[in-house]
Amino acid sequence: MKTAGKIAGAAVVLCGAGLAAFWLLTLPEKLGAEEAAALDTGDAARGERVFYAAGCASCHARPKAEGDAALQLAGGVELKTPFGTFVAPNISSDPADGIGAWSAEDFGNAVLKGVSPDGEHYYPAFPYTSYARMEIGDVADLYAFIKTLPPVQGKAANHQLGFPYNIRRGLGLWKRLYMSSEAVIALDDAAPEPVKRGRYLVEGPGHCGECHTPRDAIGGSDKSRWLAGAVAAEGEGKVPNITPGEGGIGDWSESDIAYMLETGFLPDFDSVGGTMAAVQRNMAKLPAEDRAAIAAYLKAVPPHPNGY
Incomplete structure (x- = not known):
């Protein structure tokens, strides 16, 4: 009985330690x-x-x-x-x-x-x-x-x-x-300013990777396949690959990308649809230099085959 009591006591201590660790590791972090x-x-x-x-x-x-x-x-x-x-x-x-x-x-x-x-x-x-x-x-x-x-x-x-x-x-x-304030794609200090600005817009406020990057089983972005395209969050349909890789936008010019963001028209004269239509309408309200910067960055990201 003494042995059983010790085991039970140890289990309670371990359980308590586990709960305390969980509590500390999951504390919401706020701004300084x-x-x-x-x-x-x-x-x-x-x-x-x-x-x-x-x-x-x-x-x-x-x-x-x-x-x-x-x-x-x-x-x-x-x-x-x-x-x-x-x-x-x-x-x-x-x-x-x-x-x-x-x-x-x-x-x-x-x-x-x-x-x-x-x-x-x-x-x-x-x-x-x-x-x-x-x-x-x-x-x-x-x-x-x-x-x-x-x-x-x-x-x-x-x-x-x-x-x-x-x-x-x-x-x-x-x-x-999965959460970090660090840039996804490393750029040299000598990288052109439009590419740097485009990285900020795409990786930050534009949150393009949230839809265009594949996710794992618990919903985290697979940054090793950044912007390679993904199954839509709703589980139906596919979000396209927007890297220069196979199946992506490698044959688009920077002006093609910027024009699509401004007008919604693709190089083949089709037009964007679905949720991208709302994104495009927002992009159309940005200054031309921001759309050009996004285009410059997308042409500079590592190429990946389709991620879906």
Whole structure:
């Protein structure tokens, strides 16, 4: 009996140690004081450019909203995935149902760290794994711009997730595996400035890798096949390879890419469709030099065969 008691006691101690380790390893990480202070210096005029680069309206406007209605960020777009259905929240300036009561620091923690004002992890359907590479000044500008948009009443529906995906705390471990502020593609210091700017736009606010890069069984991006194309998050259809590799856009010129981002027309005179149509409409609102920079970067990334 004494031996059994010792074994039981050891099991309790080990279980407790495991729970304590889990708790510590999954703690939400927030911005430091210096970064948080920098978020109060945003400029709304500059933030409009960041807003379109980041594609905020694509998910947070009401489904199929166009024109001025696309600036009413009521949420409601559903993303149906093998993990469950994620619903984009209201991020309008409404203080009760949107983010109107958030501080700049709250906003920065959400975008750069994937952490809510209540200290919970956000699900990575919100592409903070890409936004983590954004410059703090751009996040400050984006916050300033969103505050100028109209408040919209009404909360979006809750996510529909089963066990174990409804346990947010576990995302702390997932973030340790897949979240980084480091660039995906290393560039020499001597790389042309348009390529560097394009890397920032594609890997950061543009979050192109979230759709165009294959994912593993627990939803993490396979960066060894960066932008190689993937099965769509909803599990149906394919997102194209946008590297210069086989099956990709190797035969597109930089001007072909920039023109597609501006007009939606492909080199073969077809046009983009599906969710890419909304992305293209956002890209069309950027300065021409940003579209050219994206094109320069996409021609410079390592080639990969199709990733799906």
